Amino acid sequence: MLRYGDYTLSDDLITKITAVARHDDLVPSFVICQLCHETALGQHPNSISAREDNNWSGMTWGYDDLDPKTRKSGVQVTPGRKRPAVEGGYYIHYATVEDFLKDYGYLLRNGGFYKTSGAKTLWDHARGLFRLGGAQYDYAGDGSNSEKVFNSYYTSMKTIHDALNADGSLDRIDKGESSNMAGLQSLFSIARQYLNEQMYGSGHRRIVDTYNGQNPLPVGYKLKIDDDWCAAFVTAMSILSGNYALTGGECGVERFVRDVFQKKGIWLGKVRPQAGDIIIFDWDANYWADHIGYVESVSGDTVYTIEGNSGSPSAVRRQSYTWNMWQIKGYDRPKWDYASPAPLSVGGKSIDAIAQEVLTGARSYRIKKNTSSLFE
The missing domain is CATH 1.10.530.10 (Lysozyme)
Known part of the structure; x- marks a missing residue:
């Protein structure tokens, strides 16, 4: 304010x-x-x-x-x-x-x-x-x-x-700095724990399980282990960091844009991005969004991201792009300054400690629709 x-x-x-x-x-x-x-x-x-x-x-x-x-x-x-x-x-x-x-x-x-x-x-x-x-x-x-x-x-x-x-x-x-970035900091703290986790590995399976823990599932679809999972990664990270109310969840990128981001009023199109934005790609320029990730940082005209289902072999990876290259459909900007993430201090443990437990499989979470609260 x-x-x-x-x-x-x-x-x-x-x-x-x-x-x-x-x-x-x-x-x-x-x-x-x-x-x-x-x-x-x-x-x-x-x-x-x-x-x-x-x-x-x-x-x-x-x-x-x-x-x-x-x-x-x-x-x-x-x-x-x-x-x-x-x-x-x-x-x-x-x-x-x-x-x-x-x-x-x-x-x-x-x-x-x-x-x-x-x-x-x-x-x-x-x-x-x-x-x-x-x-x-x-x-x-x-x-x-x-x-x-x-x-x-x-x-x-x-x-x-x-x-x-x-x-x-x-x-x-x-x-582009928000007044309260606690929600975004917690998200990146957890997302970085998953860097280099490959498809079919234990980290990927926990992302899929976390996505499927939504109740009800978006469009009623249960994600399969062989499915594309970039949108599931974005959803899972928002769930685990307590930011689900800001970003919503989907496993289809185009639906994410049309049915979630636009309805929340956070879809900006192709504007200069800032850390915490969600980046959307249209690789074929056919007006259909088909890849998604988080903007971790921006330097000059270069945007640095964390994405699931990225590269070969498919994994959680850091990538970089020119912010307005033609393959980028646009950005949406969750209202991180309103973020009051669900406390991830279950049992008095810190966010980083819980992130590590999630990564190792010692702890799992599900989320109820229309809330940002986590429960074991």
Whole structure:
């Protein structure tokens, strides 16, 4: 959560703003500061349209009629509150804040009205909102003194940025670090115990058994030892680390995307990834997902993964790829910052100790659907 004066931005909205920003090659913290400047993140008492129309930036209805419209972003809108009498017209009404953010990102993206995509500094981002910085229109003011208005606008954004980032919160958001990564840490702690475990070996059999311990089984299917098992690996690791509620479970990769990730609202498509994302592949470019793994880390344009059913012979392996290569269908991002994993301290033992017991077969787990609790 971020706080600026009396206004707060929830972790859920931070995640949504970040997803839009990364999709449109924008720095998340710059977008947050801009929206904070505009309407105090939709909460300023004078920003009635922000609250009633989900319009956090005063976007104006620029059409001659009042019929519903579909914006170039694909977002459907209707007329909202009337603007002040001296200005005339209406604000745009968005059905949801998510619709507003999508439309807003579309305007700021590369090829939109403004020159903010790819900006590396707050100054560059703010300047790109004005003609003097390459924008088609001045974001604020009437264009008569663009330099003066820009300087005032940037000064306000810089003040907001410094206040929000006093404890490094914005830096962590830009780096993709969650406020609480305990759930992800526990998952990787267990997944690393399975590295190099080969198909048909004892580790693989325990992955299959863990997957089959779901009650009920996804689509009612019991995984066989000869089946592809990359999705089962992802599922089993989430079960064993207590993160099942965040990721769900499946043994079919396409179903994982369509029936689990998209329904949970964590499917992002091909955006710049971060540690903890789940990576999805479409090896044949036929629009059918057919491989999956966990993103362990990202460095520059390279993404490093842990995957089950990988390589030859089939095993749990670390791999690396260019983050946007054509075989990658996209990424989903579980809400690790909400993670409160089921305590894996059964009998007072640590996560690592229990992971080793699971690996050696001394302990096994099953999971009930719609819970994240483990039971022996």
